[in-house]
Amino acid sequence: MTTTAVPVTADDVRDAAVRLEGIAHRTPVVRSRTLDDVARRAVFLKCENLQRVGAFKFRGAYNAVSRLSVDQLASGIVAFSSGNHGQAVALAARELGTQAVVVMPEDVPSSKADAVAGYGAEIVTYDRYTGDRAGIAARLAEERGMALVPPYDHPHVIAGQGTAALELLEEVPDLDALVVPVGGGGLIAGCATIGAAVRPDLCVVGVEPEAGDDTKRSLAAGERVRIPVPRTIADGQAVEVPGELTFSIVRRLVRGIALVSDAEIVDAMRFAFDRLKLVVEPSGASSLAAVLTGRVDEVAPGARRVGVILSGGNVDSERFVALVSRTG
């Protein structure tokens, strides 16, 4: 699997939706009057925390793996991931009858590592603050003749992630804005691609944790900017630099980035639990935090009908308790 310069099109997203039909969940769009009151607008929550493997990542991983040749599938696949993409690739591999090796940071939440192992994948660990996960994965791919499934910077991955926004816009066509967590940019790139096609006026807003604002800095600089490894509770957004392909799309189609603090993310997780009855992991709650704090107005002023992607729910009850009690 090689990354090409061919841009991702809305038809690529629609094609991914066909491949995912009956395999990925069509996740529900949840409403809450309490949330609407607090946010002072109509909010439509696309619940990717209820997706298979507990995150949107399954969409892109399955789409990408499903496009491998029979020979490539016979040799197996490699992925590097802070967690959810690893689970997604492991499950996609199992479903498509191939073997996965997942390169993960050694401090990844145990629930994520357990899930990857549970899907039958092999785990190789590295140090998040010193290791070069992409290099390790590339070496493994070469040594074992396996195909590499990158977490975000690939057209098939991006197209798969975009199906989340496609489903949301099918259900709620008249959104003013769409608020999307940004890590490497795969989700927002896919969502912005389909959004621009079916709802040209849609204002796509990215959300990053304050400590991991590589995409915001990159947009300001007009080129990809690398930051030190972010230290944030939002482990899915602890990315140093935007993807090459994803940034080329984000730059073109995303209106801007709102930043939220770790404390605001925890508040959003608590709000989701107490008022929405939904379990959302830190990265997945960053979009909700931007709406609850009103930060979304910095990018999309006056947006009345706002879609919010809750991108994942993989926080186990022990970590949830630790996070919520630390800043409660």
Add this chain to the structure above:
Amino acid sequence: MTTTAVPVTADDVRDAAVRLEGIAHRTPVVRSRTLDDVARRAVFLKCENLQRVGAFKFRGAYNAVSRLSVDQLASGIVAFSSGNHGQAVALAARELGTQAVVVMPEDVPSSKADAVAGYGAEIVTYDRYTGDRAGIAARLAEERGMALVPPYDHPHVIAGQGTAALELLEEVPDLDALVVPVGGGGLIAGCATIGAAVRPDLCVVGVEPEAGDDTKRSLAAGERVRIPVPRTIADGQAVEVPGELTFSIVRRLVRGIALVSDAEIVDAMRFAFDRLKLVVEPSGASSLAAVLTGRVDEVAPGARRVGVILSGGNVDSERFVALVSRTG
């Protein structure tokens, strides 16, 4: 508002659905492959924890209050409730422009009391183990000339609750069984009424906590049996005797009752959090517990496609933590 002997019909449920359209949420039906694997059948979760006020109770309360006369609405309404019905009546009162008084046990979870007060209702408390809540509410109604909205034993309340099953069966018409938490019996009576009409072969299974098995005992005795006030974590199911009207329906249309322990309920709450990413309160998780433990087979052997009503999510994060860590 008086309780009549007129039975509840499927058309009453359909009429309630029309009244609730655009007011109550049409809650999502959630799937999980992990759950299907554990339960060894296809499970369809009707997420009433995502309903307004966090529980199915809003359906029945709104339907009942919406049918009051202008004069009755002008005088206000009274409700007695272990929690969720109180919130539901308080919100229905606010939406319909009337004043509510809610009689609640003094040990009710603070999140529930706060929510009732937040909707602008007055709260009157009593001792769960010694007080006569029905008597207190009846006296208040008489003194203040207010209409009483009972929590379950009323045709309009039952018809409203049945809309949960109506929606589920519209989305998944070919269910073999429907598993429903049983407290006073309003939810299961309404669900069984519409179920018998649109899916005559549907096996309706009630679930009670072991300590609160008044309906199971009543079915065995062929008449309503009163038990001591149950001491269970499932506060919404801490009922001493089935309702008169609800039991007449349950007796006719419900196949049987499965019992689950408090520990099994906590396990189900933990499973819902960790694997389904859903917050479910103890009473609401009893139905899931019956499926996870296989107890549902005692009543519906061989059921392959099973609807499960997750009836509520009103457990705040502190109580959730206390419950999950106590028996983890």
